[in-house]
Amino acid sequence: MRRDVVTVSAPASLSNLGPGFDCLGVAISNFGDRIRARRQPGPEVTWEWHRSSVWSAPVRSEDNTAVVAARSMLRRLDIATGVHLEISKQGRAGSGLGSSAASAVAAALAVAALEGRELEKDVIREAALDGEQAASAARHGDNVLPSLYGGFVLAQSDRLEFSRRIDCPTRLHLAIILPDVDVLTREARGLLPREIPLDAAVRHASLLGMLVNAICCGNASDIGHLVMCDEIVEPKRAVLVTAYQDIRSSAVHAGAHGVALSGSGPAMFAVCPTSESASEVTRAMQHACAHRGMESIARTSSVDTSGARIDTETGQGGDWPW
Numbered sequence: 001m002r003r004d005v006v007t008v009s010a011p012a013s014l015s016n017l018g019p020g021f022d023c024l025g026v027a028i029s030n031f032g033d034r035i036r037a038r039r040q041p042g043p044e045v046t047w048e049w050h051r052s053s054v055w056s057a058p059v060r061s062e063d064n065t066a067v068v069a070a071r072s073m074l075r076r077l078d079i080a081t082g083v084h085l086e087i088s089k090q091g092r093a094g095s096g097l098g099s100s101a102a103s104a105v106a107a108a109l110a111v112a113a114l115e116g117r118e119l120e121k122d123v124i125r126e127a128a129l130d131g132e133q134a135a136s137a138a139r140h141g142d143n144v145l146p147s148l149y150g151g152f153v154l155a156q157s158d159r160l161e162f163s164r165r166i167d168c169p170t171r172l173h174l175a176i177i178l179p180d181v182d183v184l185t186r187e188a189r190g191l192l193p194r195e196i197p198l199d200a201a202v203r204h205a206s207l208l209g210m211l212v213n214a215i216c217c218g219n220a221s222d223i224g225h226l227v228m229c230d231e232i233v234e235p236k237r238a239v240l241v242t243a244y245q246d247i248r249s250s251a252v253h254a255g256a257h258g259v260a261l262s263g264s265g266p267a268m269f270a271v272c273p274t275s276e277s278a279s280e281v282t283r284a285m286q287h288a289c290a291h292r293g294m295e296s297i298a299r300t301s302s303v304d305t306s307g308a309r310i311d312t313e314t315g316q317g318g319d320w321p322w
Contacts, residue, residue: 006113007036010106010308012091013098014262014269015142018227019207025142026152027304028174033102035066036086037110043082045070050088062134065100066107069131073111076123083111095178096267098143104131105147109308118310122161124148129160150307152215170218172303175256175270175281179243180295191236204232224257224271234261241266246288254284275300
């Protein structure tokens with residue numbers, strides 16, 4: 001069914017989960033983007049921040065992942081009309097929570113939905129990856145794919161069409177904190193080793209296999225333990241988040257099974273036994289940031305199993321419910 005206007009939500013995501021660098025991510029609740037797309041005359045994609053957006057910094061259109069993804073979708077579907085996007089973000093860019101990917105996924109799905117082609121997930125995936133490339137200079141799938149499909153996704157980095165969703169049979173209780181510090185993805189990648197010893201690679205591969213098994217079994221305790229076992233990437237990047245050790249220690253002391261960076265940071269997440277403990281861990285992590293004189297945003301969360309979706313309720317008078 002073709003539409004003149006549509007509103008789409010796409011969840012944020014955690015990535016680089018423990019030993020799953022550049023290949024394992026998960027969609028999360030309580031963070032994400034919402035985009036309203038309208039047809040307009042002409043071939044152009046125009047955009048604006050919706051007034052509900054918590055982040056509205058100036059961005060060039062060619063650097064806006066939503067705009068790039070929308071243009072790609074119009075081209076891939078051979079659509080001659082233009083689109084206007086209203087973008088509302090629940091979190092700032094550069095957070096480590098897949099903000100750029102959520103925008104790209106929401107925009108790609110919105111354009112597809114205008115044409116009634118929202119079920120063409122393979123095309124939507126490729127357009128969203130085009131958008132993600134505008135932000136990270138690479139077609140990384142460990143944020144895009146969870147945001148699109150929901151749940152955990154194991155991405156084959158060189159052939160993303162062979163990526164697989166992993167279903168976790170139990171509800172995971174997460175605590176997430178976003179310290180108010182800037183971490184540039186390219187700077188964070190520059191800290192990584194170009195080569196690693198064979199024995200380290202073997203151990204890393206075995207830990208990733210064990211983590212995937214823990215997810216499939218729904219074992220929150222093992223998932224928490226294993227996300228803390230990265231010995232290659234996270235130790236190098238931790239120096240970019242000044243409160244890293246304090247946040248990590250406070251989360252474990254408050255009862256978390258485990259805690260780790262998401263993406264390049266600065267966001268960190270903790271896997272918790274219950275929803276009550278997730279609230280306690282959230283407060284403890286935020287207190288650790290405050291002790292360092294650092295502002296932060298902290299929320300409890302869970303795995304978003306739905307992924308990007310068309311919203312049936314878009315609010316009245318321009319206000320969108322979250």
